[in-house]
Amino acid sequence: MKRIFLGAGTLLAVLIGVWFFIPAHAALKPGDKAPEFTAQASLGGKVFTFSLADALKRGPVVLYFYPAAFTKGCTIEAHDFAEAIERYHALGATVIGVSHDDIATLKRFSVSECRSKFPVAADTDGQIMKSYHAVLPMQTKYANRVSYVITPDDRVLYEYSSLNPDQHVANTLTALQKWHATQKAGGAQ
Template sequence: MADEQILQEGDIAPDFSMPASRDRHVSFADFKGKPFVLYFYPKADTPGCTKEACGFNEALKQFESAGLSVIGVSRDPVKKLDAFADKFDLTFPLASDEKGDVTEAYGVWGEKSLYGKTYMGVDRTTFLIGADGKLARIWRKVKVPGHVEAVLEAAQAL
């Protein structure tokens, strides 16, 4: 990632195409001319990721009223995403980026540290993508409390 340019607000969002929960498939082309939220989370069915996913799910009608779709992305396999979606009745697509192409294209795959050990993982990051396909807002190193509300407020202002 050292050689890659870090995405900035105003940049064209990188293309993607991924399998998703509940026998779905999501791609950038599906949202041509429509704004949407693309959020990246480290691991399905962990405490922070569950709070974040449930928060987006609870606010989904408000996002839809503002004309936006929500997509969650992790490197978990689809089978695990299906179980996560079923367990918490998550109705929006949870996309699987098992190979890591999308997490790397969006610059959210990097070195992390926990209890003094370093490892590679997904940085919790949210992208608000405008109808023009450009990154309208980027939230990096997301803290879950209050995050969904901040994204919704920005989405409603688009």
């Protein structure tokens, strides 16, 4: 009996582990129009209304979705974005994180984990997640870990989906650098 129980537990752990590292696929692809949104957000513990349209007037936007503030992977990802924020700014980009968390939670998260470097927005009703097809399968209250790069013409330049937080910053920076190079060279995109 003990052997069967351990076998079932091991199988469950493997399945969960495999599910964690299988990349989810966001429905919005390069070239798609990015859905407009406004949301309550916090930067350095201060609440304001974030508007995607307003941010895009200043340059490209890196919009990243994450499951929940203060969880291990989301904390790692927030730290990574905070450490890279000057590189995003050098490319003229704004970074915004979005989760289902309420604004009170995000006020704390924006200070401690985002290090007051970039805002995080509250999507408590899940409408932004749904419009970006960034809902976590089987746990629809939560966002999937999806990162988008959106150009000032309201188009998705790049999307990356993986519950593993490790490559979101590197991949979005690479996409922005390539886009920025084409802009400097006079290319259209």
